[in-house]
Amino acid sequence: NAGVTQTPKFQVLKTGQSMTLQCAQDMNHNSMYWYRQDPGMGLRLIYYSASEGTTDKGEVPNGYNVSRLNKREFSLRLESAAPSQTSVYFCASSGTFGTSYGYTFGSGTRLTVV
């Protein structure tokens, strides 16, 4: 089925470990986004990529890096995980940067940092 695929679905890390969250979309969308979701705080934008070859910071970029590998793939890296990064991470894509048609979201990665 067409959509946004995130891997892994669950991950437990120790403080200081690093990991990369993967995201791929097969809808030929230009723009991709990474959000984190914390209880009572809704979705907050970490980084986004308006088009292949560009990336920009969102609301909460500290402690993260991203790579837009190609048009399909947008990865999020935690270089040195901290307990404050325990969250559910969602990748999303949209056809046009700033489109009013909204985003298509993946099913999320649940990350726990102990």
Place this chain on the structure above:
Amino acid sequence: GQQLNQSPQSMFIQEGEDVSMNCTSSSIFNTWLWYKQDPGEGPVLLIALYKAGELTSNGRLTAQFGITRKDSFLNISASIPSDVGIYFCAGQLNFNKFYFGSGTKLNVKP
């Protein structure tokens, strides 16, 4: 960052009842979106609103873009158990980003 105030935070209702929830902001938005998130899944777009005063329906769901452009409302009529989930509003401030409310968790008792 921008703040969207979404209320209520949670609701417990009986099957068949109507539901209302809203989002307000101190900023003027160009677009309002409403999403539903099922447990363990990502949000799914329900309704998109593009101009002030617009009223749009999607089945039993109706949403309105407030006249002031600072608020939006979502109504669900005759609720059913599968309406359970978290409902998020999202506002587009400028052309490049959406800001999300903190969600309304809906529980429906059969």
